[in-house]
Amino acid sequence: MSKKRGILLSFEGVEGTGKSTQTRRLCKYLKNKGIKYTVLREPGSSVLGEQIRHILLYSKGKLSNFAETLLFIAARDQLRRQKIDAALEEKDVVILDRYADATIAYQGYGSGVDLKLIRELNKIAMGAAIPDVTILFDIDPGIGLVRSGRNDRFEKRKLAFHERVRQGYLRIAKENPKRIKIINAKEDVVCVQDKVRVILLNALKSTKSR
Numbered sequence: 652m653s654k655k656r657g658i659l660l661s662f663e664g665v666e667g668t669g670k671s672t673q674t675r676r677l678c679k680y681l682k683n684k685g686i687k688y689t690v691l692r693e694p695g696s697s698v699l700g701e702q703i704r705h706i707l708l709y710s711k712g713k714l715s716n717f718a719e720t721l722l723f724i725a726a727r728d729q730l731r732r733q734k735i736d737a738a739l740e741e742k743d744v745v746i747l748d749r750y751a752d753a754t755i756a757y758q759g760y761g762s763g764v765d766l767k768l769i770r771e772l773n774k775i776a777m778g779a780a781i782p783d784v785t786i787l788f789d790i791d792p793g794i795g796l797v798r799s800g801r802n803d804r805f806e807k808r809k810l811a812f813h814e815r816v817r818q819g820y821l822r823i824a825k826e827n828p829k830r831i832k833i834i835n836a837k838e839d840v841v842c843v844q845d846k847v848r849v850i851l852l853n854a855l856k857s858t859k860s861r
């Protein structure tokens with residue numbers, strides 16, 4: 652008999668989609684239901700990952716697109732080996748605030764780094780920890796950037812960059828219709844929250860019947 656493994660749920664989207672609010676709401680809901688969960692964020696959630704995050708978000712020096720890509724992949728590999736694999740053994744649900752699709756959307760579609768290469772690197776970094784479900788919070792980046800109101804290396808980029816990222820995400824979703832569920836992030840927060848819950852409950856149900 653195969654060993655029970657938790658659900659791996661990743662959250663993706665451009666800036667200012669309300670991902671963090673939805674993560675908090677989902678955690679509260681899971682806690683109340685007695686479902687064991689953990690949340691990890693990318694880049695970050697490991698000592699090395701948080702150091703890399705600082706470079707990626709706030710480095711004053713110029714980072715080449717390829718160097719940036721490799722840093723995201725390094726953070727991912729570290730997090731997966733150090734935390735995600737173990738969390739999947741212990742928890743019912745592992746929530747990832749961004750994961751492999753982000754590098755394809757941002758560095759690939761956004762900055763023009765070779766998509767095939769990113770997919771290969773992602774494959775190594777993810778190992779067997781491939782998301783069961785990915786929720787893509789979709790919003791017009793013009794609205795998202797105003798909502799987010801932050802000013803890191805990514806948020807400072809031109810609107811055209813964020814438009815390419817959004818289109819990239821939508822393309823990835825089209826290529827992976829079973830795994831990726833799109834939610835319109837412009838909708839009311841409770842409405843989005845309810846959709847997130849339904850998607851997760853369905854995923855939990857389908858793994859139980861496996």
Ligand code: TYD
Pocket residue numbers: 665666667670671692693694708723748749750751752753754755757758805806
């Ligand atoms: P974060 O503060 O986590 O942003 P958000 O709250 O919008 O998720 O910062 C992560 C930034 O890094 C975000 O702008 C997206 C970017 N990013 C990439 O460009 N590539 C990646 O592979 C990942 C994981 C994130």
